[in-house]
Amino acid sequence: MVSPLSHSARSLLAALACFALAGLADAPLSATPRVVLALSATVAGVYATARYARSADRVRLARTAIALWVAVVALAAVAAAGEAGGYGPLPAGGDAAVRTATWTALLVAGATTAFLGFREYGSRVVEPATVEGEIEYSNN
Numbered sequence: 001m002v003s004p005l006s007h008s009a010r011s012l013l014a015a016l017a018c019f020a021l022a023g024l025a026d027a028p029l030s031a032t033p034r035v036v037l038a039l040s041a042t043v044a045g046v047y048a049t050a051r052y053a054r055s056a057d058r059v060r061l062a063r064t065a066i067a068l069w070v071a072v073v074a075l076a077a078v079a080a081a082g083e084a085g086g087y088g089p090l091p092a093g094g095d096a097a098v099r100t101a102t103w104t105a106l107l108v109a110g111a112t113t114a115f116l117g118f119r120e121y122g123s124r125v126v127e128p129a130t131v132e133g134e135i136e137y138s139n140n
Contacts, residue, residue, distance in 0.1 A: 011052035012064070012108075018045030019107045023100040046111055053115035061116045068109035075102040 005013070022041035025034045053061055079098045 008052050008055040008060075011048050011055065015045045015048035015052060015108050015111070016104055018042070018048055019104040020100055022107075023103045042107070045107065049108060049111040050115060053112065053119065058116070058119060061112065061119065065109060065112040065116055068105055068112055071105040072102065072109050075105055 018041045022038040022045065025038035025041065052064075056064065075098060079095075079102055
């Protein structure tokens with residue numbers, strides 16, 4: 001029996017889906033409904049990423065961010081090789097799919113890294129006396 005996905009996995013998949021939808025809705029600024037759809041999907045993707053970041057511990061969040069950045073580099077290499085003709089012509093719609101996947105991974109990787117940074121920044125408590133230079137030294 002296959003176990004259902006955890007809450008954090010569903011949040012991460014929702015973020016990926018929202019950013020992919022935003023990438024598919026890529027349109028010139030004159031196409032207002034598509035721009036509104038892309039913006040809404042992007043906001044929903046950031047929200048889903050925030051839910052994932054809240055439910056994952058720091059180590060898991062860091063590993064997810066690293067994996068997503070590796071995916072960005074790999075997808076960008078495939079896109080660059082496809083444009084340079086290294087893999088030959090991509091199948092119909094393949095170029096758009098690689099471009100959408102690259103942007104999706106890039107946006108989720110950036111959001112995951114930002115939330116990891118917020119968590120790391122908020123985890124350190126600095127005493128006000130240390131910041132102001134009022135440190136007491138003992139000679140014991």
